[in-house]
Amino acid sequence: MKTSFISTLAVQNAMRLTIQRGQSEIQTLQKEIVTGRHHDIGVALGASAGRSVALxxxxxxxxxxxxxxxxxxxxxxxxxxxxxxxxxxxxxxxxxxxxxxxxxxxxxxxxxxxxxxxxxxxxxxxxxxxxxxxxxxxxxxxxxxxxxxxxxxxxxxxxxxxxxxxxxxxxxxxxxxxxxxxxxxxxxxxxxxxxxxxxxxxxxxxxxxxxxxxxxxxxxxxxxxxxxxxxxxxxxxxxxxxxxxxxxxxxxxxxxxxxxxxxxxxxxxxxxxxxxxxxxxxxxxxxxxxxxxxxxxxxxxxxVVELHIGDLEGVDAYEASTRMSSLLAQVETSYQLTARLTQLSLTNFL
CATH class of the missing domain: 1.20.1330.10 (f41 fragment of flagellin, N-terminal domain)
Structure with a gap:
């Protein structure tokens, strides 16, 4: 059997990255919920972005x-x-x-x-x-x-x-x-x-x-x-x-x-x-x-044109709210895990 070692620092860094990504996505979702449209039209629509610009x-x-x-x-x-x-x-x-x-x-x-x-x-x-x-x-x-x-x-x-x-x-x-x-x-x-x-x-x-x-x-x-x-x-x-x-x-x-x-x-x-x-x-x-x-x-x-723009650029506010709630829960869990990990030390058991 092979044993590998994982340091608590590596785990903490991984959790920090997860929190950062979650916070960034939460900000994006908040903006979409408030504006009712995609945060990045180009990314969301791709080739249809040109039609959005024209409208x-x-x-x-x-x-x-x-x-x-x-x-x-x-x-x-x-x-x-x-x-x-x-x-x-x-x-x-x-x-x-x-x-x-x-x-x-x-x-x-x-x-x-x-x-x-x-x-x-x-x-x-x-x-x-x-x-x-x-x-x-x-x-x-x-x-x-x-x-x-x-x-x-x-x-x-x-x-x-x-x-x-x-x-x-x-x-x-x-x-x-x-x-x-x-x-x-x-x-x-x-x-x-x-x-x-x-x-x-x-x-x-x-x-x-x-x-x-x-x-x-x-x-x-x-x-x-x-x-x-x-x-x-x-x-x-x-x-x-x-x-x-x-x-x-x-x-x-x-x-x-x-x-x-x-x-x-x-x-x-x-x-x-x-x-x-x-x-x-x-x-x-x-x-x-x-x-x-x-x-x-x-x-x-x-x-009429704004209705077409809404259909093209609009987001589902309910879906975005659900996703944001899920992300908030994940981020909160990550905070708790990170706090627990920072307490892991051999000195606590010696």
């Missing part, structure tokens, strides 16, 4: 679009608030003009002019509103104030009107000679001189720094929407034109028939402003609805 990348892409949609929603909501203010002021200006229909009373004219001036101030402030440091109605020119203040000192638009009136009639609108203006002359001036100043390139020279091109935002994998508006829209131009007619011509020395013509044109353009601004509101409202629907779709897509 996680898809979730990140969808979440990025959803996060950017939050900014789009904020921009659209702020734009709607400003447009609502513009529409109210356009309606108020229209009401002021309508109140003058059939009247040549100087007091009522002064009150209407004051209402128009206030409406234009509020309109200008609303057009120049911003959100997150970007002007809402500049189109893609979000870093430049879209609309010039007509009533500010040194206004280019005011200077252009004064020059146009003087060039057409030969005297300023404040002159007493305005009483000599005929209905035909005023009609021709309004139609062929003043209106083109708000429809052509001069609008961009005197009034607007906005771009005709709006910001386009991607709200889903294959869907784009306009996420702002611009100060060059027809409703904006009509508002400015109606306001200038009211401010510059209503309280001049023109005759009653000419004033009636001026007021009817102001009513026409103010009505166009209300309609045009409401059309912009409708367009942005459609964009808001599409963003909301896109967000619902994105949430569903993310949930």
């Amino acid at each position: 996680n990348r898809e979730v990140q892409r969808l979440e990025t679009i959803r996060d950017s949609n939050a900014l789009v929603t904020q921009r659209l909501s702020a734009s709607q608030l400003s447009l609502n203010l513009m529409s109210d002021n356009a309606q108020g200006m229209l009401d002021a003009f309508i109140s003058l229909t059939g009247s040549d009373d100087a007091t009522r004219i002064r009150i209407a002019k004051s209402d128009v001036a206030n409406a234009l101030d509020a309109f200008t402030d609303a057009v120049n509103s911003s959100s997150n440091g970007e002007y809402l109605f500049g189109g893609v020119n979000t870093d430049t104030e879209p609309l010039a203040d007509y009533q500010a000192a040194g206004s280019a638009a005011k200077a252009s009107f004064d020059a146009a009136f003087l060039g057409y009639f030969g005297f300023a609108q404040s002159s007493a000679s305005a009483a000599t203006i005929t209905t035909a002359q005023m009609d021709d001036f309004l139609t062929n001189t003043l209106a083109p100043m708000f429809n052509g390139a001069q609008w961009n020279t005197d009034w607007s720094n906005a771009s005709d091109t709006n910001i386009t935002s991607r709200i889903s994998a294959n869907e784009l929407v306009d996420s702002n508006a611009n100060a060059n829209a027809d409703g904006m131009r009509s508002f400015a034109l109606a306001a200038v007619i009211g401010l510059e011509l209503l309280d001049t020395a023109i005759g009653e028939d000419v004033r009636a013509l001026v007021n009817s044109r102001a009513i026409q353009h103010a009505g166009e402003a209300v309609t045009g601004i409401d059309n912009i509101r409708s367009g942005l409202g459609i964009s808001q609805s599409r963003v909301d629907k896109a967000n619902v779709s994105l949430d569903l897509q993310i949930k």
